[in-house]
Amino acid sequence: MKRRFFIEKTALAAMSSVIGAELVFGSNLPKGYIPLALENPDPFKLFSLDSRMSVLNNKPWNIEAKAHLLDDKVTPNKFMFIRNNGIIPQKIDAATWTLTIDGESAEQKKTYTLNELKTKFKNYTYQLTLECGGNGRSEFDPPAKGNQWTVGAVSCAKWTGVRLRDILEDVGVKSDAVYIGYHAADLHLSRNPKKEPISRGAPMAKALQDETLIAFQMNGEDIPLAHGYPLRLVAGGWPASVSGKWINRISIRNKEHDGAKMTGMAYRVPCHPVAPGQKIAAEDMCIIESMPVKSLITYPRSGAVLKKGQKLVIRGHTWAGELEVAKMEYSINFGATWKNCTLDKPVNRLAWQHFSATINFPKEGYYEVWARATDSQEKAQPMLLPGWNPKGYLNNACHRIAVKIKA
Secondary structure, eight states, X not given: OOOOOOOOGGXXXXXXXXXXXXXXXXXXXXXXXXXXXXXXXXXXXXXXXXXXXXXXXXXXXXXXXXXXXXXXXXXXXXXXXEEOXXXXXXXXXXXXXXXEEESTTBSSOEEEEHHHHHHHSOEEEEEEEEEOTTTTGGGOSSOOSSOOOOSOOEEEEEEEEEEHHHHHHHHOBOTTOOEEEEEESOBOTTOOTTSOSOOOEEEHHHHTSTTOEXXXXXXXXXXXGGGTTTOEEEOTTSBGXXXXXXXXXXXXXXXXXXXXXXXXXXXXXXXXXXXXXXXXOGGGEEEOOSOOOEEEEEESOTTEEEETTOOEEEEEEEEBTTBOEEEEXXXXXXXXXXXXXXXXXXXSTTOOEEEEEEEOOSSSEXXXXXXXXXXXXXXXXXXXXXXXXXXXXXXOOOEEEEEEEEO
């Protein structure tokens, strides 16, 4: 797998870190030259990921986990999916990093250093579910363009930071405010500094929730570079694109934010059901907000083989965007009948919930274990694919694993 690196002499320290040794005579590098050690970078070493993760794209980097790798109750860094729209920033100095709040509906423009954010405002820690809006895209037919995520573009880490609400209150919000939009330091794939790769946002109601954080730690440590170091917006329960990385500015808007990938077809689904393959006008597409109810069997790995009479213990996670999961079930007869799983309450709002069940199989042969979650508004996962949409978003079909019972 090859990746073209644009080499700048000011990025020598970053290159040395990737190579694992000092880049001797690095100051003599011709502009645009690619050191041999960087022609085929190892993304697992580059991002400290487990080598069993799956790389979907390297320009930009998009990497997902497999279902059985997500068995931890709190997702460790090495199994966190990576979804980027642009080029990861290289020249980051946390000591001089700032966050500016501005916009038509800001009472004043105000800038905070990273240290001021950490010390001026109370710090909070929440476990928050982040899922790519396109998670499960690979199952749609006809196929949808974009990264062909399977089931592993989801995580639930512990995030520490300050409430966005507290910062906005310190700045002052005008009565006409309806939206916030984020701006960040990542570079557009065209390398045009005037183009933002992504600049999404959320309505004020979401921005003002207790759990919406300006985060500076993930799982008790500084946020890794690939996940937004040194500062990230985290808005759990909504598509992860709302949780902007490397943020340095937030705009308080008096209208729906119109940044990059907020308009047109991006992160939108048809406002009403459509036929597969049907062309849809942009004005008939609605912005994705709360993610749908979903679940994932994380143990055992699909393809498990058991002896006749052996019981199978399954476990996994389930989540429902802004809502809570009220019921979790499994089926071993392709959805003809369902049995209840044990379901835990979330550790906090917007965290995923854990489920388990012990299964007996009646005879030898091939089985599939299907998992189905129902949210607090009694909406259940579809057994197979949900309604088709042109961008392949919001596939919340039941997760399934294969099991063989042998003598």
